[in-house]
Amino acid sequence: MTALPETMQALVVSAPSQMSIQEVPVPVPGRNEVLARVRAVSICGTDAHLIHGDYPGFWPPAFPFIPGHEWAGEIAALGPGADLYGWRVGDRVAGTSHDACGVCQKCVEGQYNLCENYGKPGLHKQYGHNQQGADATYVVQGVKTIFRLPDALSFDDGALVDPASIALHVANRGGVRPGDTVAITGAGTIGMLAGDAALIRGAGRVIVVGRGYRLAKAGAMGFETVDSSAVDAVATVRAMTGGLGADVALECAGVPEMVNAALGMLRRGGRCAAVGIPTVGVEIGMQRLVLDELELVGSRASAGEMRRVMPHVEQGRIRIREMVTHRFTLAQYQQAIDTFNDRASGAIKIIVNP
Numbered sequence: 487m488t489a490l491p492e493t494m495q496a497l498v499v500s501a502p503s504q505m506s507i508q509e510v511p512v513p514v515p516g517r518n519e520v521l522a523r524v525r526a527v528s529i530c531g532t533d534a535h536l537i538h539g540d541y542p543g544f545w546p547p548a549f550p551f552i553p554g555h556e557w558a559g560e561i562a563a564l565g566p567g568a569d570l571y572g573w574r575v576g577d578r579v580a581g582t583s584h585d586a587c588g589v590c591q592k593c594v595e596g597q598y599n600l601c602e603n604y605g606k607p608g609l610h611k612q613y614g615h616n617q618q619g620a621d622a623t624y625v626v627q628g629v630k631t632i633f634r635l636p637d638a639l640s641f642d643d644g645a646l647v648d649p650a651s652i653a654l655h656v657a658n659r660g661g662v663r664p665g666d667t668v669a670i671t672g673a674g675t676i677g678m679l680a681g682d683a684a685l686i687r688g689a690g691r692v693i694v695v696g697r698g699y700r701l702a703k704a705g706a707m708g709f710e711t712v713d714s715s716a717v718d719a720v721a722t723v724r725a726m727t728g729g730l731g732a733d734v735a736l737e738c739a740g741v742p743e744m745v746n747a748a749l750g751m752l753r754r755g756g757r758c759a760a761v762g763i764p765t766v767g768v769e770i771g772m773q774r775l776v777l778d779e780l781e782l783v784g785s786r787a788s789a790g791e792m793r794r795v796m797p798h799v800e801q802g803r804i805r806i807r808e809m810v811t812h813r814f815t816l817a818q819y820q821q822a823i824d825t826f827n828d829r830a831s832g833a834i835k836i837i838v839n840p
């Protein structure tokens with residue numbers, strides 16, 4: 487094993503929208519943790535919000551902070567105990583963010599995304615959210631949050647396994663069944679990957695509702711599309727489904743009008759799973775929800791889908807490579823985030839290679 491450096495390059499956000507690349511100490515892995523050399527990290531909408539200071543005191547709890555949670559790389563050092571779980575220096579891995587306590591009843595029952603010790607020091611970490619993340623040449627993560635990367639997947643691919651797992655989770659939460667018509671509101675990365683996840687679960691039709699170049703991308707990927715900037719999306723989806731509506735809606739936009747649109751598109755007895763997080767309260771039509779027995783469920787991160795999505799990513803059924811529009815080095819992070827935030831850039835997914 488080659489000697490590790492004592493310092494590394496990291497993106498340090500010192501205050502909202504204030505960031506620089508700094509030389510900081512390489513973190514030391516604790517019990518059941520590994521130190522990984524980060525080879526690729528992808529920019530998520532959450533990163534943009536967090537850097538902008540949209541979740542004060544929560545994500546991150548305080549500045550300065552190193553974000554980044556969708557990454558892949560190779561293990562550079564093992565903390566005590568990590569070897570007992572089969573990990574070795576040099577192993578290629580993809581990371582995810584929720585390092586839950588593993589002991590509360592939600593964790594024991596497999597819903598570690600709902601850990602009842604969320605954010606409690608010493609019990610729960612969410613990398614790149616309330617714990618230092620992967621926008622650096624090295625990151626420390628617990629063994630529960632790393633997954634072996636198949637040889638056929640590059641590190642750039644590996645950085646998109648986390649969002650792919652979130653897309654599979656929302657399709658699972660939607661309970662998509664073979665032959666279902668699935669409407670997806672929001673043509674971002676999660677929306678498009680959720681379309682693929684719905685197909686994996688057997689959807690007969692996938693209709694993506696969105697706008698602009700991202701909707702064009704969804705169309706190019708073979709999904710039926712509805713341009714919400716040009717037509718009444720609810721009426722159009724209902725017309726496309728013989729007036730009946732979609733069996734399942736996956737709400738991936740996170741804006742109030744799209745939450746209502748997703749519910750409005752549902753067939754009687756339909757189910758909407760929401761992964762988009764509106765920043766304000768949303769008024770929903772309870773009469774129709776009750777009288778048509780609609781279901782509305784939340785979908786947070788993933789819980790077990792990292793392993794389950796990996797073969798679908800590897801075999802090209804979840805088309806992560808279609809999402810990547812730009813690549814930058816870590817030193818170019820400011821340019822990368824500016825490109826991500828610029829709707830005219832055509833950006834969908836941006837990969838940063840530290």
Ligand SMILES: [Zn+2]
Nearest residue numbers: 530531532556
């Ligand atoms: Zn993310």
Ligand SMILES: [Zn+2]
Nearest residue numbers: 587590593601
């Ligand atoms: Zn827990």
